[in-house]
Amino acid sequence: MTVQLKRPSSLRHFVTPVAVVAVLAVMFAWVATLDLDSIEARTLNAGYLIDRTREHLVLTVVSSALVAVLAIPTAVLAHRVRSRVVRAIVVTLGNIGQATPAVGVVILLAIVWQTGFTTALVSLVAYCFLPVLRNTLTGLEQVDAATREAARGMGMTPNQVLWRIELPLASPVILAGLRTALVFSVGVATIATFINAGGLGDMIVNGLKLQRFSVLLVGAVLVAAIAVLIDWAAGLVEDRVRPRGL
Template sequence: MSADTLSPVKAPALRRPAVLRHLGTPAALAAVLTLLYLWVSAQDLDSIERRTLNRTYIVDRVTEHLRLSFTAALLVVLIAVPAGILVTRPLLRRTTPIVLAVANTGQAIPAIGLLVLLTVRLDVGFRTAVIGLVAASVLPVLRNTITGIEQVDRGLVETARGMGMRPVEVLLLVELRLAVPVILAGLRTALVFAVGTATIATFVNAGGLGDMIVNGIKLQRMPVLVTGSVLACSVAFLLDWLGSVAEDLLKPKGL
């Protein structure tokens, strides 16, 4: 193993082909949102629709949605990555199936059912919604952390140890560094899943774009329903795009 392989991670600049490849998603989102704006502007909105389809209301709902999604994603990382590291250590490797089974339970339970159960115990609000999102989104990051570390060439690990690296250094500079692309792929999946699930946070009084979607359905206002749905999809695509950019920036050279 060369010294470059074990050097600290440096985020490489995106090469021109990668930059061009990553411009497609924001360009498409800009086009979709522009068409949505033009379509809504052409509608003869009544007083109920105008109370929803205005800048202040939309910005507040998008902010709530992003707050829910990012809070859940941060907690997922803080829970799933350390747990994934622990179960790949020799002493705890036998517990991997148990840990994955527990994480899979949160994703197997329908999200709305999980929120109902949490509401009975914790009451409604932001905290209840976040706990539900974390439980439903933790599996991809946990599974990818385990997979990413386990797929690292054991020869590289032994070489690092032979060079005098301590276990912590081997973990941080070799195993986790090479597992970063796989872990980030899991985080992208978890983020998109969290954004989609956050739309039902409205049922526990946690706000978000689900408010617009539900209002559009209950009041039979198509412009409100379409706007909420398109914005929720756009947020999901935007976060997935940011995740793909992060993967290119953080991926070790040569991979």
């Protein structure tokens, strides 16, 4: 009975990466059949694709890590204060990034500051901050008050209650917010090309400007593949760290 329950779950975990690899294999097999001109040849080669993918992944991972480092402690502090006014202010500030279109945030920062990787990174953090902040607040608020009181009755300090009770119980909701932020980052990172920050957006924009469908398609499919794989990996982590019984 145990084996029968685990087998579908294992198959579900393998379906996504296998499907992504199959799509990429078909796409590159199709590209190999094309008679590429000089512009396409400079783009559709291993060196260029690896560089753009690496830049895209660095932007995505670093921005998501910064969001986690900044948003989760901010939400914890806002929750500790237990003031609706403070929470409203914090959520409003976090909402500023998403209230503005992503391209607007990127271009505005580039105008008032500078172009390049750092500006794109700040833009991504601002845009992806809200999902993690809101989910962390929601997860902490959903922890049963009786559970907190029981922990305090056992002699735990407020910090011990936070680390041993509240955060573990809130972790599924927090991780769902981080998962959303990661997928957001993959999509928004394509806009980084407008401020000379690299990434796979270069291929999408160049494919559109130069009317090279193959370049556009490869760039778009790679971005979609990264988003799907990151969401899949985040789902695995979410399943692994979820407290038993939840």
